[in-house]
Every structure is written in C-alpha cells, then in structure tokens.
Amino acid sequence: MSGSGSKCVRLSGPLVKPLLDSVDCVLFDCDGVIWRGNQAVAGAPQVINLLKERGKRVLFVTNNSTKTRSMYAEKMSALGFNVTEDEVFGTAFCCAAYLQTVCALRGKVYLLGSAAMQQELQAVGIQHVGVGPDHVSGTQQDWANVPLDPDVKAVVVGFDEHFSYMKLNRALQYLLQNDCLFVGTNRDSRLPLEGGKAVPGTGCLLQAVEAAAQRQAQTVGKPSRFMFDCLAARFGVQPERCMMVGDRLDTDILLGSNCGLKTLLTLTGVSTVAEAEAHRASGCAQRQGMVPDFYVESIADLLPALQG
Amino acid sequence: MSGSGSKCVRLSGPLVKPLLDSVDCVLFDCDGVIWRGNQAVAGAPQVINLLKERGKRVLFVTNNSTKTRSMYAEKMSALGFNVTEDEVFGTAFCCAAYLQTVCALRGKVYLLGSAAMQQELQAVGIQHVGVGPDHVSGTQQDWANVPLDPDVKAVVVGFDEHFSYMKLNRALQYLLQNDCLFVGTNRDSRLPLEGGKAVPGTGCLLQAVEAAAQRQAQTVGKPSRFMFDCLAARFGVQPERCMMVGDRLDTDILLGSNCGLKTLLTLTGVSTVAEAEAHRASGCAQRQGMVPDFYVESIADLLPALQG
Incomplete structure (x- = not known):
C-alpha cells in the first residue's frame, strides 16, 4: 500500500x-x-x-562474520571513523548474542566458522568445537560413525575457509539429533572484492549443510x-x-x-x-x-x- | 489424466x-x-x-558416481549377478557420455569428483584437472586470483570427499567465465548407509557451487x-x-x-x-x-x- x-x-x-x-x-x-x-x-x-x-x-x-566487534572498531579507527566497538553489530557478535539470549543455549556449539566467531562465543561463555582444518579419511561407514561431542547442542555455520566434506558430514551427524539447534550467520552467496571479483560466501556453505540436514537454519544476519x-x-x-x-x-x-x-x-x-x-x-x-x-x-x- | x-x-x-x-x-x-x-x-x-x-x-x-562401469560389473559378479559392464549406467559413465555427445565438449573439465569419474572421462578422451585435496591458503584476494587453466571449458560436480572451500572457490572462478559449462552428476542430498545412517551426498556439494555461481547445473542423473x-x-x-x-x-x-x-x-x-x-x-x-x-x-x- x-x-x-x-x-x-x-x-x-x-x-x-x-x-x-x-x-x-x-x-x-x-x-x-x-x-x-x-x-x-x-x-x-x-x-x-x-x-x-x-x-x-x-x-x-x-x-560479515570474520571480525569481532573490536576488530571492526580497530579497522574503522585506522580509516578515520570515530567509532567504538559497542556501536558495531557484526554477525559474529550477533550470532553469539542470539545463542545466548534467544536460544538460551545450554551446551556447546559445533562451529563452522572463524577465529572471530570463536572469540565472540567465548566472550559470552559459550563453549565450542570444530574450528580449523578437518580433512577426510576412512570410509563412508567411518564418516557416518564419526565421534560426536555429547555436549554439542547447536550447529553454527558462519564463514569458514576450512569448510570441507568432513565438516559438512560432522554437521549432518549432529543435526540428525532432533534437539540440535541450527543457526547460520547469513545467506550471502558471495563476498564481493575489488575489481568485480568475488569469492564464495557463507550462504554457499549454509546451503550445503541445509541440503544434507534437510532442515532450514535460523539466520541472524540481514x-x-x-x-x-x-x-x-x-x-x-x-x-x-x-x-x-x-x-x-x-x-x-x-x-x-x-x-x-x-x-x-x-x-x-x-x-x-x-x-x-x-x-x-x-x-x-x-x-x-x-x-x-x-x-x-x-x-x-x-x-x-x-x-x- | x-x-x-x-x-x-x-x-x-x-x-x-x-x-x-x-x-x-x-x-x-x-x-x-x-x-x-x-x-x-x-x-x-x-x-x-x-x-x-x-x-x-x-x-x-x-x-552413484564413485564407481566406473567395470567397478560395478565386478561388484555385481562378486554378489552373484550375471552382469556385464555395458549393462551398467552410473553417473560417472553417463556424465562423460553427456560431455562428449550432448555438449561436444572441446576443452578440459575442472572436476570435483572421484577417481572413478576421472577414469570414465579418460575413457572418452576428456582431459581434466582438480581431483584430490585442495586446501586453502592465502587471503581472499589470493583466492579470487587463483591461477586458472585456460583450457578448462566445463565444471563438473560429482561426489567428492575432498570437497573444500578452495575447490568451491576454484569452481566459482571458472564459472564466472560465461562460456564455461556446468554439469552435475546428480542431486541426491544424502548417501544412505546401513542402520539408518547417512552421509552427505553430491546434491549438497552441487548446491554450494550453484549458490556461489548463481547458475543452475545441468544434471545427468535420475x-x-x-x-x-x-x-x-x-x-x-x-x-x-x-x-x-x-x-x-x-x-x-x-x-x-x-x-x-x-x-x-x-x-x-x-x-x-x-x-x-x-x-x-x-x-x-x-x-x-x-x-x-x-x-x-x-x-x-x-x-x-x-x-x-
């Protein structure tokens, strides 16, 4: 109207x-x-x-989920912006806030994400596993029976340059547990760079995990x-x-x-x-x-x- | 009706x-x-x-794209089936046939796939790059400027246990070239295993690449x-x-x-x-x-x- x-x-x-x-x-x-x-x-x-x-x-x-609030504030100050970190809302920070406040999460996060997301989770006292490389080995049976952390109660997908088949598989195995929460930072399918270039964004990783899990994630980003x-x-x-x-x-x-x-x-x-x-x-x-x-x-x- | x-x-x-x-x-x-x-x-x-x-x-x-025709025939014989390899149509074989006959591909394939797909492509004389691990390194700018093989004219996505962010990125960089073909073996989102278990299927990987490329692949599978x-x-x-x-x-x-x-x-x-x-x-x-x-x-x- x-x-x-x-x-x-x-x-x-x-x-x-x-x-x-x-x-x-x-x-x-x-x-x-x-x-x-x-x-x-x-x-x-x-x-x-x-x-x-x-x-x-x-x-x-x-x-963008690859920076903490303080990393943003630092970059902004260096570029001449008069900004403090409490004025910045990135998806790393907001995702941690979402898990803490809306989900009232009691348990660990299986995190497909960056060091920044790790830090923002730590800042609100949420434990996590999964950050860093996770290369494939073994057979399909081994993948299906990969050891899971029994305290994990949420899978969180942010930007993760170490995304791999094994991480996708581990996320699936957690999400096959019905009480496991599923949260994504955002659905942007590309990160645009200078000169018309682009690299794959978090949305691609999230779609892969959603397809495997046959569930939709709740996203916190715009x-x-x-x-x-x-x-x-x-x-x-x-x-x-x-x-x-x-x-x-x-x-x-x-x-x-x-x-x-x-x-x-x-x-x-x-x-x-x-x-x-x-x-x-x-x-x-x-x-x-x-x-x-x-x-x-x-x-x-x-x-x-x-x-x- | x-x-x-x-x-x-x-x-x-x-x-x-x-x-x-x-x-x-x-x-x-x-x-x-x-x-x-x-x-x-x-x-x-x-x-x-x-x-x-x-x-x-x-x-x-x-x-399933992880076996050649002869691998299937061998498995079937071992299980008591009276079958020859020319009676078996797997997506590794059919994908190679599709690229050769329908696409009349002149050029190499960037292959997210298995040794079986590699062999079926070789059998019809199609060259390829990309099989095996491809771990991330460098910055976003490096990823966007990753060296590309100028002879690659198609991105093919099959089951790839070495799927990684870097492979997703490389597929995107090829697919940003408008004349690059885009073919997937199939869209199955899970590989079901015994005992109700499952691991992520090719459809998950294909969706990630499609999201990045903002293009739909042509799939050969059912x-x-x-x-x-x-x-x-x-x-x-x-x-x-x-x-x-x-x-x-x-x-x-x-x-x-x-x-x-x-x-x-x-x-x-x-x-x-x-x-x-x-x-x-x-x-x-x-x-x-x-x-x-x-x-x-x-x-x-x-x-x-x-x-x-």
Whole structure:
C-alpha cells in the first residue's frame, strides 16, 4: 500500500536535510558503503563523524562474520571513523548474542566458522568445537560413525575457509539429533572484492549443510530482523526514527523494510538503481521490500547538508 | 489424466506375470534395490539372472558416481549377478557420455569428483584437472586470483570427499567465465548407509557451487532423463515396453514417469508406501510423477512368477 510513486528517489540538494532531521539513528552497512576492501569511501569518515557530532546515534550492521566487534572498531579507527566497538553489530557478535539470549543455549556449539566467531562465543561463555582444518579419511561407514561431542547442542555455520566434506558430514551427524539447534550467520552467496571479483560466501556453505540436514537454519544476519532487534534493545532505537543505509537491496534494504525503517541505497557497492527499479516495476509484493526510499551515488552526498 | 485409482498397487500373485510379459526391458536402481551396502538383497541375483534367461534386457541405472562401469560389473559378479559392464549406467559413465555427445565438449573439465569419474572421462578422451585435496591458503584476494587453466571449458560436480572451500572457490572462478559449462552428476542430498545412517551426498556439494555461481547445473542423473536416453540409444529400448524398478520416489520413480516407463517401487531402500500414497493424495500434478504403478516388499517377490 506504500505509494510506490514516492520510492527510489534520488536524494540530493534540498531533500537531504529534512530526511536527516526526521531520524535520530542511522544504521550503516560497512563493505561497499563506508569502505571498499581496505579503503574508506571518499568522504565517508566525515559523514559518520559529523552525524555523530550533530547528535545522531550511528551504528554499523554487517553480515560479515570474520571480525569481532573490536576488530571492526580497530579497522574503522585506522580509516578515520570515530567509532567504538559497542556501536558495531557484526554477525559474529550477533550470532553469539542470539545463542545466548534467544536460544538460551545450554551446551556447546559445533562451529563452522572463524577465529572471530570463536572469540565472540567465548566472550559470552559459550563453549565450542570444530574450528580449523578437518580433512577426510576412512570410509563412508567411518564418516557416518564419526565421534560426536555429547555436549554439542547447536550447529553454527558462519564463514569458514576450512569448510570441507568432513565438516559438512560432522554437521549432518549432529543435526540428525532432533534437539540440535541450527543457526547460520547469513545467506550471502558471495563476498564481493575489488575489481568485480568475488569469492564464495557463507550462504554457499549454509546451503550445503541445509541440503544434507534437510532442515532450514535460523539466520541472524540481514535481512533477518534479529540484528535490528539486537541493537534496538541495547540503544532504545525507534524504527520510525531510524534509517538503514546499504549497498544491497536483498539484505540491507530488505532489512530496513522488514523493520519499518527509512531506507537509503548507496551505489558504491553491489546493487544498482536499475535493479531497484526492476523490483518496483515487478508488481510483486515480496520484491517491494527491496525498493529503497532513496538512493545516493555515495554517502558523501550527505556531506553538504551536514556541513551547512 | 492417468487414472490415479490404478496406481500404487501392491504387485503380487497373479499380477506379476502379465506385467513382466508387457515389458522387454527392466531397469534396476542398485543400492536399496539389488543390494544394500555390500550385501545382495536376498533373492535379487536369481531375479536378475532369471529375467535375462527369460530374454529380458536388464540394465542398471545408478546415481552413484564413485564407481566406473567395470567397478560395478565386478561388484555385481562378486554378489552373484550375471552382469556385464555395458549393462551398467552410473553417473560417472553417463556424465562423460553427456560431455562428449550432448555438449561436444572441446576443452578440459575442472572436476570435483572421484577417481572413478576421472577414469570414465579418460575413457572418452576428456582431459581434466582438480581431483584430490585442495586446501586453502592465502587471503581472499589470493583466492579470487587463483591461477586458472585456460583450457578448462566445463565444471563438473560429482561426489567428492575432498570437497573444500578452495575447490568451491576454484569452481566459482571458472564459472564466472560465461562460456564455461556446468554439469552435475546428480542431486541426491544424502548417501544412505546401513542402520539408518547417512552421509552427505553430491546434491549438497552441487548446491554450494550453484549458490556461489548463481547458475543452475545441468544434471545427468535420475530424475533427469539423460540416463534413459543414453541407454535407450545404445539398446533400442522402447519406453512403453520398459519398466523402472527403484527404491526412491524422487529419483527412480520420477525418472520412470518422466520417460513414460512402467514403474515399480521396492521397499528395501529409502521410500515408503505411505510417502507414495501422500504424493497420490496431494492432488499436486508435479507429485503424481512420484507415484509408482506398483510396489513390492522386495524384488524377490518377482521370483515365483519367474520360476513358474
């Protein structure tokens, strides 16, 4: 029912200030929005720092599970952003929070994931097994009878460069136990890199485990609303006074729509205006959630209004 | 439009001989049908051997890609089946045939697969790279820039116990080239083992690669009709004079329906009569293809009619 005529508007000139005045909190995706690889998007540190100086709550919401909050804060400081680690919500942190709060997990995690996920689990006192290489050996019978840790009560799938057939098999053997929880960090099928390159993302690993287990994982990353619930609970964010800024329609913008936030697409990353327009023109109700309210070439387009 | 009232009939007593008289060719799935693990289903060798003595063409159609035709023939002989390797159609063999005949592949294969697939490709003169372990090292940038063999023109995914993140990544890098073919042996998500155990099947690996590549593979295994086309071309099989016998509704019985064959479910493997009845009762057109014409407890139920 939202008047589609007023969506996907280029945000510029006199439109910027009223929009910023209408929100108290701005959420930013990271890669493709405030940085690309190891370089800040030009003007992005100034935008973030000025928003904070103007009294806005600024938070960061990323599906990437390979960094802890403190690793993010460190990278951001090095790039000139005035950010503390409690302002960063990555899926490594949120996944640990989800297991602790929503699942009230009593038991260990079988973790397909990184050292960062390991650290975030440890920080909330959740024990885990499985990190690191796990090469195959033996016969199919051996794989089916692989020793399991009886304390494991959840399989968690994040980005794992050591993903292997044996890990997939071990996850399956745990998930054949009906009371075993199944949680994924996110469903992004590729990690985009500079120059149009990409490597496989966590979504590929999660799909392999889901196919084996014939079960769907609960995911904490965008567009699942858990990440927003997580930060809203900590900072008392009101959805109607909050804006989500991202470069991906299927994660960032959809999260914003799912949570009733204002949405702003920036064109320094993955998605294009043409894709947003195609969603809008589709007439498909499901795809309307991927149409942003506004778009900018870069978040640097917000700078004049903040400096004025 | 097929009168659903006459489907899913228990095959016994006086019904057996007319059915066998109505066919010249019988196709058998292997695991769960003529053997389980390394043991012949009781009576199965006699059934196969008598069918052949009575002048029936008997062929074997299996999605398992870990054996060559000659490996299958050897296993069958050891279990008492009178079978030659040209009567066996596994996905390792059929995949090589598909690449050679349908794709007319000129170039190498990047192969996620077993030694058996390697041998079947070699037998038709197709070169390949990739078999064996491929462990991760380096950074994301290194992965995205991994050296590629310029002669590779197809990615083929079969069962690969050495499946790893690095192999998934290499497959993605090849598949980012638009002219690269993408073929999978089959979509079975689990390999069932004795005692209700299971390990992850090729379908899991294929889904991971498909998610990364954002492309669908062409699969040669059941229920895709290529395996039937392959054997029909070699032996002049007429669909209306042919019966498919299998233990899985979603592969064996669906293949039979897709190709216009008579279909017989045997209950020594994966699927149950209750599942078949549920498909029939669903009223869903797509699921009717998974309702067999007949079912038996075991293919040994055919024995009296053959001995009489």
